[in-house]
Amino acid sequence: MKTLYAAVLIGSISACALSTAVAQTAAPAPDPALSIYRETTPKYNDLVHTKLDVRFDYKKRFMYGKEWVTLKPHFYPTDSLRLDAQGMDIKNVSIVKAGKNTPLKFTYDSLTINIKLDRTYRNNENYTVYIDYTSKPNQLKAQGSAAITDAKGLYFINPDGTEKDKPTQIWTQGETQSSSAWFPTIDKPNQKTTDEIVMTVPAKYVTLSNGRLASQKVNADGTRTDTWKQELPHSPYLFMMAVGDFKITKDTWKGKEVSYYLEPKYAPYARDIFGFTPEVMEFYSKTLGVDYPWNKYSQIVVRDYVSGAMENTSATLHGDYVQATKRELIDAYYSQGRSTIVHELFHQWFGDYVTAESWSNLTVNESFADFSETLWAEHKYGKDAGDAHINDDRQNYLSQPNLKTKDLVRFHYKDKEEVFDAVTYQKGGSILYMLRNYLGNEAFxxxxxxxxxxxxxxxxxxxxxRLALEEASGRDLSWFFNQWYFGAGHPILNITYKWDDATKTQTVYMNQTQDGNAFILPIAIDVYAGGKMERKKFWIRNKVDSLVFHSATKPSLVNVDGDKMLLVKKTDSKTLDEFVFQYFNAPLYLDRFEAITAAVKQQSNAGARKVVIAALNDKYYELQIKAIRGADMSNDDVRNAAQPILIKLAQTDPNTLVRAAAITVLGKLKASGNTNLFKDALKSQSYAVQGAALTALGLLNPADALTLAKTYEKDSEGALTQAILNVYATSGSDEQYDYVYKAFTEGQPQTQFNIMKKFADFTGRIKNNEQALKGTNAMIDFGMKYKKYGVAPQVAGILAEVKANRAKLNDTATVAAIDKATVELNKAE
Structure with missing residues (x-):
């Protein structure tokens, strides 16, 4: 699973709000739930085969199911069976023998069916239980999480067709333990079963499930019955169904079907979105030495999905954020979202083929899928792209200090959903990146x-x-796993240097300042002296460690962690001159990233300016953008050198995000001489370039930009839509308010949060009180919906500004609504 709305979205929403809230409250008392050891679920019975026959009641939002579940005792004889079944009506439970159903005694508490079998069974005996039931997901009281925002298992989307521009769909979400909301099962990851799912649906709709489509039968009542068979075992949380109006585009890989299910509007762009999938399947198969293991691979895009994407066996489900036109995809570079597609595909090996035996060991699923994003990036786009991606992972984890006490393999947690965090994903992926470097690609x-x-x-x-990697490499890895998998935190490393000219010796001091024991860190230290680079291998083993070596001349640079592999919070006391040397001589993305970071802070220095100006044309686009945004255009020397380069980048750079960044910086200069450049940029097919150009023109002439924005309303997406919203929110009047209101209320949560401040400013100044109240209520709804993720203080602060402005306009209704909402937002969860 790629937890887009947790790790990316909700995390970014809540960062500031949470820091404020934490600063104002005392540390909470230890939660007793954290003292519970979360053992792997004991196995009393093993799932063998699951057959489902289901049909849907769109009006009631019910699913009527019949199930034949075959099991056997795991080891010890047993005369009982316990199945997870959440919020169902259980009508019949029977043992199946010789084609006949004999009722069994059972009790049901709305979560678990406890069944008394007809006799004691041994582990060489299979038995089949029949269950007639009704699933009622919309009546289920299921608590979601930041990772998976809902947990009712089965979702009816616009079932009555009353929501304009939204298709009618049904889909399922099993992870973590929500499959038992739509069929009784042993809903634990350490169970594996084959399955057959028979779906009867309106004949106009398409279905998708795990495995192969074995048969289709058209019925006389306008329905069709589709039978899907998954003939290799997989865990219950990986079961899936989807029903709706989807168009199917088919590819192949080694004779296996590869298919893409999209809404008809986006079907023409199926190969633009997913068409590289067979290439990735080939690369992963060769890299792992295990061919893609399932008989087909499908990807489907659904509405109102509750997370980012889900790696259901042979049938990955994506949220609609992945749907895009060819034009929208112009700006969709790998790190802007395409990585999710490869993340879910890698799960077909790590997660589906071999599954974590418990949520405590989720790392063997999600850390690998996270690592796979970097693996594909460096293969397809080059080492800089891979290094940039893994560095983003490191910084995502390191920026969340509340995670430093959490082990990667985590046997203590309040709720299993908590394990879906930046420790499991980004830290885990970074750890695998280090381990590959230590062992070497072939052994890894x-x-x-x-x-x-x-x-x-x-x-x-x-x-x-660990045992598999030790077998391959012949190296003991207990030290690595003990500190990175079964321990918490990361090194906080301070690096200082001393050159002794008299003895011609260089000393490198490495001081770990984190609490607890020292981390053992094998590192490369690259020494640049006399026009040559020499690599020294070193093991840091102590909290305070040092390396002393002789050099004929004072090194121009001592580059600790020359491979840029360590997951470490680092303070490096290199001089600016050394960082300048590093940019032009050390080869890696992070070498140049560090040098640019240092240079942009000291642009009064000639060497720093040289780095910033050179980086405007760096070979990797993300570093170009970093330099563009960091260039101090108030510095005459920087501006004089940078402006002609930025103009060229804005006009001709092949990367649209570089062009957009250059236009943005030029726009802030408010130089009328760039007007034609900006107007030409409005003709681009790139929404990012158009958005930057419209914003730039708005800085030059707000009235003209307001007129221009109107002409682009009907054909805008992404950055262009954002620019229109900004122009309207800054310079618009009541006439433009409905456009901004609609964009806010229909946007994804991240979009809502991104534009909330501008939307609030606009809401605060419009003349129409009814519109102002409508917009205020939309912001209140957002704050209440995501309150449990820590956004309430920030939303309350924004609303306070709206209140102050509406009070000046004597808008008592809006002021009263904000007062009431603020009380609720400030209440503890």
Whole structure:
């Protein structure tokens, strides 16, 4: 699963709000739930095969199901069976023998069916239980999380067709343990079962499930019955169904069907969105030495999805954020969202083929999928792209200090959903990146091959991964796993240097200042002296460690962690001159990133300016953008050198995000001589370039920009829409308010948060009190909906500004609504 709305969206929403809230409240008392050891669920019975026959009641939002579940005792004889079944009506539970159903005694508490079997069974005996039931997901009281915002398992989207411009769909979401909201099962990741799912649906709709479409039958009542068969075992949380008006585009990989299910509007762009999938399947298969293991691979895009994407076996489900036109995709570079597609595909090996045996060991699913994003980036787009992606992971984790006490393999948590965080994803992916560097590619991938083949169609955990990597490499890895997998935190490393000219010796001091024990860190230290680079291998083993070596001349640069592999919070006391040297001589993305970071802070220095100006044409676009945004255009020397370069970039750079960044900086100069450049940029097919150009023109002439914005309303997406909103919110009147209101209320949560401040400013000044109240209520609704993720203080602060402005306009209704909402927003959860 890619938790887009948790790790990316809600995390960014709540960062400021949470920091404020934490600063104002005392540390909470320890939660007793955290003292509970979360063991792997014991196995009393094993799932063998699950057959479902389902039909849907769109009006009631019910699913009527019949199930035949075949099991056997795991080891010990048993005369009982416990199945998870959330919020269902259970009509019949029977044992199936010789084609006949014999009722069994059972009790049901709305969460679990406890069944008394007809006799005691041994582990060489299978038995089949029949269950007739009704699933009522909309009546289920299910608590979501930041990672998965709802947990009712089965979702009816616009079932009555009353929501304009939204299709009617049904889809499921099983992770973590929500499959049992739509069929009774042992809803634990350490279970594996084959399955057959028979769906009867309106004949006009398409269906998708795991495995192969075995048959289709058109019925006389206007329905169709589709039978899907998954003939290799997988865990219950990976079961899926989807029903709706989808157009299917088909590819192949080694004779296996690869298909893309999209809304008809986006079907023409199916290959633009997903068409590289077979190439990724080939690359991952070769890299891992295990061919894609399932009989097909489908990807489907649905509305109102509750997370980012989900790796259901052979049938990945994506939220509608991935749907885009060819034109929208012009600006969709890898790190802007395409990585989710490869993340979910890698799960077909790490997560589906071999599944974490418990949520405590989620790292063997999600850390690998996170790492796979970097793996594909460096293969397809080059080492800079891979290094940039993994560095983003590191910084995502390191920027959240509340995570430093959490182990990667986590046996203590309040709720299993908490494990879906930046420790499991970004920290875990960064750890695998380090481990690959330490072992070398060949040994690392051989170890993954051993792990996959040894545990195929079964479950795995971190210790099995360690043993596989040790078998491949011949190295003991307990030290690595103990500190990174079964320990918490990360090194906080201060690096200082001393050159002794008399003895010609260089000393490098490395001081770990984090609480607790020292981390053992094998590192490369690159020494640049006399026009040459020499690499020294070193193991940091102590909280205070140092390396002393002789050099004929004072090194121009001592580059600690020359491979730029460490997951570490680093303070490096290099001089600015050394960072300048680093930019032009050290080869890696992070070498140049660090140098640009240092240079933009000291642009009065000639060397720093040289770095900033050179980086405007860096070979990697993200570093170009960093330099463009960092250039101090108030400095005459910087502006004189940078402006002609920026003009050229704005006009001709092949990367649209670089062009947009250059236009944005030029726009802030408010130089009328750039007007034609901006107007030419409005003709671009890139929404990012158009958006930057419209914003720039708005800074030059707000009235003209307001007129221009109107002409682009009907054909705008992404950055252009954002620019229109900004122009309207800054310079618009009541006439433009409905456009901004609609964009806010129909946007994804991240979009809503991004534009809320501008929307609030606009709401505060419009003349129409009814519109102002409508907009205020939309912001209140957002704050209440996401209050549990920590946004309430920030939303309350924004509303306070709206209140002050509406009070000046004597808008008593809006002021009263804000007063009432503020009380609710400030209440503790």
């Amino acid at each position: 991938y051989k170890g993954l091959n051993i792990y996959l083949k040894t545990n195929a169609f079964k479950n795995g955990e971190a210790h099995q991964l």
